Amino acid sequence: MSHLFKAELDGCGCSQAIRYISSLLSAGSIENAWSEATRFVIHATQLDRTFLIANPDRAVSSDEAATLSGFVARRLAGEPITRILGFREFWNLEIEVAPDVLDPRPDSETLIEAALAELGSRKSEEIDLLDLGTGSGALLLAMLSECPRARGIGVDLSAKACELAARNARRNKLSDRAHILRGNWMESLDGRFDLIISNPPYIRAGDIGGLPPEVLNHDPILALNGGGDGLVAYSEIIRSLDKVLKPKGFAVLELGAGQAADVADLALRWGLKVGALHKDLGGIDRAIVLHNPG
Ligand SMILES: C[S@@+](CC[C@H](N)C(=O)[O-])C[C@H]1O[C@@H](n2cnc3c(N)ncnc32)[C@H](O)[C@@H]1O
Structure with a gap:
């Protein structure tokens, strides 16, 4: 046609x-x-x-x-326009979008707002950032663009995501402060961070088949699948947060719709202090702040 x-x-x-x-x-x-x-x-x-x-x-x-x-x-x-054009705007950065890597969504900008609100004037200090499951690198790069003296690590299990995140760092002239690593969450990291940001996979395995074709046919399963209850990745990340956050450090995690209470419970169980919830433009609790009490 x-x-x-x-x-x-x-x-x-x-x-x-x-x-x-x-x-x-x-x-x-x-x-x-x-x-x-x-x-x-x-x-x-x-x-x-x-x-x-x-x-x-x-x-x-x-x-x-x-x-x-x-x-x-x-x-x-049914292909999303961002995938056809090969890029999207995220927090005023031009982010390349590539096959087999999640196309970052505007709702995830809520995490940047939440992190900046929590950092306050510390955003101009020399801080260490970690983005777990960095995908295209959008969250890490948005934070580095706002925090001029920060350094950051973006970790992803997917080799394709790591390659893309590194390209996006170069494209946005942030590669001198962005280090991209392939790995399983924080397993191969040593050191501690002032801020950990993460948009983990959080779709319940049983709900994946019912996702709209624009998502199901184009975003990789590794980026979507949160296991049977949607909380597997949260659990893996939260249980190790106290070992990788500095004493006054905090984490900002993206939430799927209706997951705020479950994620807050997990955090309390692992000894973290639950901070503010931030809503996206649709009024959904989209980001949760967790503090290291230590
Ligand atoms: C929902 S996507 C988020 C991507 C990006 N941060 C964003 O917001 O657009 C989740 C990411 O976590 C990565 N991931 C899944 N399991 C992982 C693991 N065990 N260790 C590290 N990264 C993982 C996926 O490859 C994917 O890039």
């Missing part, structure tokens, strides 16, 4: 292309169709938004039409 889109797009003005692509995406029940269509045209033509507004009749070339028709076909087949 994509050859039909290509014929329609070849030679038409950019604004007409946006209208046409938007109508196709709307017909495919894709929300924000206009915005996605605009992003596709900007990406395929490599023109910026201001130029496009000033030059709405700039013609789409044959190569650009082929690229755009491929984008539309993939989007209509």
Whole structure:
């Protein structure tokens, strides 16, 4: 079908292309169709938004039409736009998104807000950060971008995630302060940290099959599967937190919907002090702060 889109797009003005692509995406029940269509045209033509507004009749070339028709076909087949474009914005950083690594979600920015609120003026000090399950590196890099004298380690079990996180560190000019390590949570680390941040896998194993295709078909199972009760990774991380946090250190963990009480119970059981809960923009408790009482 994509050859039909290509014929329609070849030679038409950019604004007409946006209208046409938007109508196709709307017909495919894709929300924000206009915005996605605009992003596709900007990406395929490599023109910026201001130029496009000033030059709405700039013609789409044959190569650009082929690229755009491929984008539309993939989007209509359920692939997320971030995976098609190969990057997303996270906390004002441009983060590359790659196959077999979780595409970071806007809700996870709640962890950055929570960590910065807890750090207060300490954010300008020389602090040591650890991001467990770093994936694309989004959380670690967002923190390093906010804390100019901090150093950080990002750990992931997935080799592909580690490669991507290292590329994202270079892309955002943070690689001098970001160290990426392959490993099982904090197993191979020595040293202690002022702040540990983590978005662990937290979907109950039995719920994975019911996830929307945009998630199920594109995000890796290692990044999603929280075991039978969804709490396996929390349990593995929380039981070792007191050994890797500095005495005044704290952790900020992402929560799945409805998991706040269970994660707080786990933390209390392992002798941690439970701090603030932070809600995401949808009003869901998304981040929990845990303090090392030692
Ligand atoms: C939900 S994803 C979070 C990725 C990234 N921090 C983010 O927020 O976009 C969880 C990450 O934990 C990693 N992971 C799963 N089990 C792990 C383990 N035992 N040790 C280290 N990392 C692990 C996965 O590979 C995945 O990258």
